[in-house]
Structures are given as structure tokens and as C-alpha cells.
Amino acid sequence: MVSQKVTIKNPAGLHLRPAGVLCKVAMKFQSVTQFTFRDTTANAKSVLSVLGACVKSGDEIEFVCEGEDEQEALNALVEAVEAGLGEFK
Numbered sequence: 001m002v003s004q005k006v007t008i009k010n011p012a013g014l015h016l017r018p019a020g021v022l023c024k025v026a027m028k029f030q031s032v033t034q035f036t037f038r039d040t041t042a043n044a045k046s047v048l049s050v051l052g053a054c055v056k057s058g059d060e061i062e063f064v065c066e067g068e069d070e071q072e073a074l075n076a077l078v079e080a081v082e083a084g085l086g087e088f089k
Contacts, residue, residue, distance in 0.1 A: 001066040002074045006081045013056035016047070018085035023047050025080045031067025033077065044077060 010018050026033040026044035033044040037059060043049040044063070055061060065073040 001064065002070050003062055003064045004074055004078055005060055005062045006078050007060050008055055008057055008081065009084055010087050011057050012087075013059065014050055014053065014085075016051065018087055019047050019050040021085040022050055022077070022080060025076050026073065028076065029065075029067070029069050029073035031065045031070045031073045033063070033065050033073050035061045035063045035077075037061045 008014060012018075014022065023045055035042050035044055035053070037053045037055050040053045042053040053061075063074055063077050065071075065077070067073070
């Protein structure tokens, strides 16, 4: 199991479009991919779960990945968030 904290930079937080991008990245991997935010644990492969976490701009989340490709999954998720999840370049 690997984990890493990252801060959401998107001005509107994890609304539908960036949540979809995040899920698309997570679905590429076999590992269980989740993130924690406050008292919530969200499945990074489920758009509804990501939206339900109510993550806003500036919030810090912690990705937790577990499985055969856990490090690759973690790296890809963190990179996607740092790149703005398709919202800015």
C-alpha cells in the first residue's frame, strides 16, 4: 500500500468534469485506488464517490493505492491532479 497527499488546484474543486478525468485515470490500473478527505473515503474509480466527497479548491486529499500496480497508479493520480485534471494547462 502506498499513499500521498496532494492539494486540489482546480478553481471549482472536484466537480463533474475533473471528477470524470480522475476516474478515467484511476480505471487504467488494477489496484484499489481511493482517497481520503476529512472523514470521507472515496473510491477514485467512481464518479459519484468522488463527487460525494465534496472536495473544494485548496483542499488536501490523500490518495491510497493498493495492488500490483499501486505505485504507478499513485504516480498517475498525483500527476493528473497537479496538471489540473484537464481544467488548465
